[in-house]
Amino acid sequence: MMRPLVSVEGARRVDARTREEYGVPELVLMEQAGMRLHEVFREVAGEDGPVVYVCGSGNNGGDAMVMARWAWLEGRRDVRLVLRARRFSEAGRVQARVLERLGVPVLVWEEEREEVRRVCREAGWVVEGVLGVGARGGLAEDVAELFRVVGESGARVFSVDVPGGVGCEGGVRADVTAMVGVGKWEVLVPAWREWAGELRVVPIGFPPEVVREEAEGWWLGPGDVGGLVGRVRAASHKGERGRVGVWAGSRGLAGAALLSARAAARTPAGLVYLCCDEEVYGLLGGLGGGVVVRPGDEGVRVDAAVVGPGWGRGEGRVGQLAAILGRCGRGVIDADGLEALARLRDGEGRLDLGGRWVLTPHPGECARLAGCTVEEVLGAPGRVCGELARGLGAVVVLKAHTTWVVAPSGRVWVYDGMCAPLGTGGAGDVLAGVIGGLLAHGVGVEEAACAGVVAHGEAGRRLFARRGWFGAEDLVGEVGTILKDLGVDYG
Ligand SMILES: NC(=O)C1=CN([C@@H]2O[C@H](COP(=O)(O)OP(=O)(O)OC[C@H]3O[C@@H](n4cnc5c(N)ncnc54)[C@H](OP(=O)(O)O)[C@@H]3O)[C@@H](O)[C@H]2O)[C@@H](O)CC1
Ligand SMILES: Nc1ncnc2c1ncn2[C@@H]1O[C@H](COP(=O)(O)OP(=O)(O)O)[C@@H](O)[C@H]1O
Numbered sequence: 001m002m003r004p005l006v007s008v009e010g011a012r013r014v015d016a017r018t019r020e021e022y023g024v025p026e027l028v029l030m031e032q033a034g035m036r037l038h039e040v041f042r043e044v045a046g047e048d049g050p051v052v053y054v055c056g057s058g059n060n061g062g063d064a065m066v067m068a069r070w071a072w073l074e075g076r077r078d079v080r081l082v083l084r085a086r087r088f089s090e091a092g093r094v095q096a097r098v099l100e101r102l103g104v105p106v107l108v109w110e111e112e113r114e115e116v117r118r119v120c121r122e123a124g125w126v127v128e129g130v131l132g133v134g135a136r137g138g139l140a141e142d143v144a145e146l147f148r149v150v151g152e153s154g155a156r157v158f159s160v161d162v163p164g165g166v167g168c169e170g171g172v173r174a175d176v177t178a179m180v181g182v183g184k185w186e187v188l189v190p191a192w193r194e195w196a197g198e199l200r201v202v203p204i205g206f207p208p209e210v211v212r213e214e215a216e217g218w219w220l221g222p223g224d225v226g227g228l229v230g231r232v233r234a235a236s237h238k239g240e241r242g243r244v245g246v247w248a249g250s251r252g253l254a255g256a257a258l259l260s261a262r263a264a265a266r267t268p269a270g271l272v273y274l275c276c277d278e279e280v281y282g283l284l285g286g287l288g289g290g291v292v293v294r295p296g297d298e299g300v301r302v303d304a305a306v307v308g309p310g311w312g313r314g315e316g317r318v319g320q321l322a323a324i325l326g327r328c329g330r331g332v333i334d335a336d337g338l339e340a341l342a343r344l345r346d347g348e349g350r351l352d353l354g355g356r357w358v359l360t361p362h363p364g365e366c367a368r369l370a371g372c373t374v375e376e377v378l379g380a381p382g383r384v385c386g387e388l389a390r391g392l393g394a395v396v397v398l399k400a401h402t403t404w405v406v407a408p409s410g411r412v413w414v415y416d417g418m419c420a421p422l423g424t425g426g427a428g429d430v431l432a433g434v435i436g437g438l439l440a441h442g443v444g445v446e447e448a449a450c451a452g453v454v455a456h457g458e459a460g461r462r463l464f465a466r467r468g469w470f471g472a473e474d475l476v477g478e479v480g481t482i483l484k485d486l487g488v489d490y491g
Contacts, residue, residue, distance in 0.1 A: 188402045334428060354393050359388075
């Protein structure tokens with residue numbers, strides 16, 4: 001089942017509803033969170049120490065104090081507690097009292113700054129529980145200074161729930177972030193993703209229906225692909241499994257067309273046509289293999305189109321795109337196809353793709369389409385892509401180190417890519433081909449976009465693990481294997 005994502009505000013509602021509607025006491029939730037967080041921390045940090053638990057005055061600090069208690073009870077004596085101040089939430093006060101009675105050494109940031117600097121410098125790990133989902137507005141100066149001390153200490157940082165100050169200048173940079181109960185989508189925003197490090201989610205017993213009701217998006221993973229695509233009939237033949245038309249390539253950019261077409265051919269779709277310009281036909285004509293290469297597109301009838309990889313930006317592209325939109329029911333528009341789309345829309349004033357097309361912009365292309373800056377795209381992908389998706393009636397796939405799939409309905413899916421080797425020339429062409437192949441095969445538009453993104457990302461991860469740095473042509477070779485391994489089977 002797809003994992004829900006909530007916003008920081010949604011997480012506050014999940015907390016509140018769990019307590020108020022289900023009667024789960026705050027101390028119970030805190031104990032469960034702290035114990036689970038401690039288990040994850042033990043797994044990632046092992047015996048490395050000393051460990052400094054830096055705790056704020058809210059419940060995020062309370063979670064970190066529960067973690068410190070469990071470490072102490074298990075016999076660790078290289079544990080230090082740093083309190084931001086002698087101020088606590090109600091549940092946090094209980095934790096602080098227990099720790100004091102156990103004899104855990106405590107420092108207070110407000111009163112002993114030099115001493116805090118020293119213990120942080122000596123630490124192997126800092127557990128940061130200063131700010132969680134209760135943080136509001138810009139960082140208070142004392143917290144910003146505390147985060148600087150943590151950042152400069154050289155210790156590795158384990159953040160509780162969200163990296164403290166996520167979304168603010170001066171927030172903490174964590175090596176590991178263990179989110180409490182449910183994933184927080186702010187952490188996956190491209191502009192902030194690097195602040196969180198490795199991501200974990202610890203279950204603490206929030207009622208699943210509350211989480212589902214408050215979900216504002218879904219976190220895609222490898223386990224989702226099989227269900228999104230479904231099984232293929234063993235008795236099916238190529239004519240039944242979908243025809244893809246690829247309109248791509250131009251002088252100097254013919255390789256992009258081959259990458260897309262070959263990737264599409266490695267999906268369950270049965271036939272792939274590459275419709276290229278006369279001037280590159282001489283080059284591409286003999287290279288298709290299983291792909292049928294045509295000079296132009298006369299008589300080509302397809303179930304889905306892939307438009308744009310390496311297409312060039314000639315004047316004629318806008319009219320060509322309009323014709324393709326008219327004759328193909330669904331498809332993917334990528335790269336130079338997106339530039340043509342922007343010009344078509346600007347010329348017509350309005351364009352409605354009827355929810356049947358997928359747009360796959362990288363952040364620069366997305367900014368051009370949305371009429372904003374790349375920074376806005378990376379900082380607010382849900383809003384920017386949501387407006388674009390609604391405005392054009394298309395599913396928008398924002399391709400970055402985390403990839404956001406946003407539907408015209410406002411539904412959002414996020415894939416946590418974080419795989420630098422995938423940022424290689426032509427990788428986007430491969431993705432367009434995969435999504436186009438799935439669309440031609442009859443997979444739903446949102447489903448094809450999501451499954452394509454995950455399969456593509458997992459192919460990248462797997463290739464890097466097996467063979468190191470790779471090129472886009474290697475990625476093409478992996479498409480068929482990854483789809484099968486992620487559950488796209490026949491029978
Ligand atoms: N409730 C529950 O049942 C559960 C809660 N859980 C856990 O609690 C966390 C949420 O706890 P929360 O709501 O207490 O807020 P939290 O993130 O600790 O921060 C609030 C404190 O921060 C401060 N502060 C605020 N803004 C600031 C700023 N800009 N700059 C500087 N400081 C600022 C402000 O302190 P003040 O300055 O007012 O003294 C305030 O007291 C959640 O992330 C999860 O870890 C889980 O265990 C599950 C069960
Ligand atoms: N650091 C990264 N981690 C994960 N995926 C990445 C990273 N950098 C780029 N990608 C992915 O690589 C692909 C690059 O696509 P694109 O920019 O269109 O390349 P091209 O135009 O060369 O084909 C996208 O799917 C993007 O999400």
